[in-house]
Amino acid sequence: MNDLLAGLISAFHLIVTLDHDLVEISLRSLQVTVTAVVIAAAIGLPFGAWLSVTRFRFRRIAIAVLNALMGLPPVVVGLVVYILLSRSGPFGVFNLLFTPTAMIIAQVIIVTPIIASLSHQAIRELWYLYHDLLISLNTSKWQRMKALLWDGRRSLLTATLTGFGRAIGEIGAIMIVGGNIDHLTRVLTTAIALEVGKGDFPLAIGLGIVLITLAIAINLAIHILSRTEREGRW
Amino acid sequence: MVSSILPLTLKDAVVRKGGVQIVGPVEFALEGGGCSVLIGPNGAGKTTLLRLMHGLEKARSGSVSWNGTQKDVRLRQSFVFQTPVVMRRTVRENIAYPLLVRGRHKKEALVEADRWIDEVGLSASGHKEAHILSGGERQKLALARAMITDPDVLFLDEPTTNLDGASTQEIEALILRAKADGVRIIMATHDFGQSRRLGDEILFLYRGQIHERGQVEDFFDHPTTEEARTFIDGDILV
Numbered sequence: 026m027n028d029l030l031a032g033l034i035s036a037f038h039l040i041v042t043l044d045h046d047l048v049e050i051s052l053r054s055l056q057v058t059v060t061a062v063v064i065a066a067a068i069g070l071p072f073g074a075w076l077s078v079t080r081f082r083f084r085r086i087a088i089a090v091l092n093a094l095m096g097l098p099p100v101v102v103g104l105v106v107y108i109l110l111s112r113s114g115p116f117g118v119f120n121l122l123f124t125p126t127a128m129i130i131a132q133v134i135i136v137t138p139i140i141a142s143l144s145h146q147a148i149r150e151l152w153y154l155y156h157d158l159l160i161s162l163n164t165s166k167w168q169r170m171k172a173l174l175w176d177g178r179r180s181l182l183t184a185t186l187t188g189f190g191r192a193i194g195e196i197g198a199i200m201i202v203g204g205n206i207d208h209l210t211r212v213l214t215t216a217i218a219l220e221v222g223k224g225d226f227p228l229a230i231g232l233g234i235v236l237i238t239l240a241i242a243i244n245l246a247i248h249i250l251s252r253t254e255r256e257g258r259w
Numbered sequence: 260m261v262s263s264i265l266p267l268t269l270k271d272a273v274v275r276k277g278g279v280q281i282v283g284p285v286e287f288a289l290e291g292g293g294c295s296v297l298i299g300p301n302g303a304g305k306t307t308l309l310r311l312m313h314g315l316e317k318a319r320s321g322s323v324s325w326n327g328t329q330k331d332v333r334l335r336q337s338f339v340f341q342t343p344v345v346m347r348r349t350v351r352e353n354i355a356y357p358l359l360v361r362g363r364h365k366k367e368a369l370v371e372a373d374r375w376i377d378e379v380g381l382s383a384s385g386h387k388e389a390h391i392l393s394g395g396e397r398q399k400l401a402l403a404r405a406m407i408t409d410p411d412v413l414f415l416d417e418p419t420t421n422l423d424g425a426s427t428q429e430i431e432a433l434i435l436r437a438k439a440d441g442v443r444i445i446m447a448t449h450d451f452g453q454s455r456r457l458g459d460e461i462l463f464l465y466r467g468q469i470h471e472r473g474q475v476e477d478f479f480d481h482p483t484t485e486e487a488r489t490f491i492d493g494d495i496l497v
């Protein structure tokens with residue numbers, strides 16, 4: 026108990042004084058996750074919209090697979106990315122293993138299905154509403170996707186934030202492909218695991234507080250957004 | 260560009276859904292000007308027939324043909340749905356949308372939309388989110404959005420069914436104005452008064468088929484079929 030209290034006090038000290046390590050690790054976490062989420066959204070949102078307005082033979086199967094991919098175990102994603110990027114792997118020549126880029130790649134793979142699946146659900150609802158009008162107006166498929174993505178932007182933001190929440194707290198994949206290297210690939214989650222292992226509780230708790238604050242902020246944002254969605258009917 | 264996408268010709272057209280024949284076979288042509296009213300009891304197939312003419316339903320057999328290239332035909336007709344589709348945008352953005360689809364610049368389209376907002380009497384609501392509009396206002400939005408493209412043909416599916424008396428009057432006035440501007444109107448209703456006020460001719464639809472077609476007064480005063488007579492007398496048709 027004393028450990029925890031002492032830890033909390035020094036953690037607050039680290040945060041208030043903007044401890045160099047703490048800031049560096051937090052910023053890297055944000056950099057990796059924000060980059061990954063931006064890329065995942067750039068792929069997932071249009072894909073979700075496309076899936077809503079396109080009829081093709083294996084559509085139902087594609088949607089089922091996409092939903093299943095939402096639950097992809099990060100450790101397995103990490104393992105596969107590790108094998109692909111390792112020196113003997115097909116992408117070994119790029120020397121990406123144990124770099125932030127490798128971590129971004131792994132997170133993109135984890136987050137894209139989440140964003141695509143959630144945005145598909147939201148867009149499908151809107152498409153059901155708009156269908157007759159957009160067909161009647163002789164819109165092209167691209168115009169339909171554009172209208173749905175724009176008018177559904179609040180639910181799509183919620184989907185994207187959900188992906189962010191998932192990625193920022195993720196450790197399984199980035200530990201494997203990033204290696205938790207000091208000043209290079211260490212992020213909030215991997216640093217906490219390390220500091221706990223070393224017994225350095227103040228830093229671990231400080232990092233934990235930052236991580237929890239970020240997670241709560243994201244969840245709050247999602248909550249507020251989905252509330253305004255319901256009240257304003259979107 | 261052709262002068263008009265009319266005449267519209269239906270030849271033995273049939274619509275089937277879920278193995279059931281909902282409309283057809285129907286055979287008629289629409290040309291000239293004015294307002295043709297599709298009248299008939301609920302479930303007669305009015306909505307389906309309008310959607311078939313507009314191209315939202317496919318004919319299982321028979322044909323629906325317009326005068327002009329496919330693209331012209333698509334772009335020069337508008338459809339107002341029974342329940343207006345309201346996009347999650349402001350009123351003026353809703354009304355401007357068909358122009359954006361046609362490649363017009365946003366600024367220009369919004370200026371045009373503002374003109375139509377005044378025209379239909381939504382001036383106070385132009386910048387509001389469209390979803391807060393009342394039923395009557397939504398129908399006005401839908402009418403403005405349908406008219407902004409300057410269509411040859413306007414389809415209306417029971418445009419005042421869920422509206423109160425005052426809104427109905429306003430909507431009917433707008434429809435009459437469109438008609439006076441030379442827009443060819445094809446509308447569905449089950450309201451006799453409305454078909455007398457707006458219509459030039461009646462097409463009586465019953466169980467998916469046109470049983471009678473004639474001038475409004477003739478239809479109501481001298482129906483020639485048993486079904487039409489029963490319908491006009493207000494008996495329940497099944």
Ligand SMILES: Nc1ncnc2c1ncn2[C@@H]1O[C@H](COP(=O)(O)OP(=O)(O)O)[C@@H](O)[C@H]1O
Nearest residue numbers: 276277279281300301302303304305306307308
């Ligand atoms: N998708 C569908 N599948 C099966 N039956 C349908 C479908 N859509 C409409 N119907 C049926 O077709 C008939 C005509 O419908 P509709 O055109 O909406 O009639 P109206 O507009 O005259 O009330 C109704 O009996 C309706 O139940």
Ligand SMILES: [Mg+2]
Nearest residue numbers: 305306341417
């Ligand atoms: Mg109907």
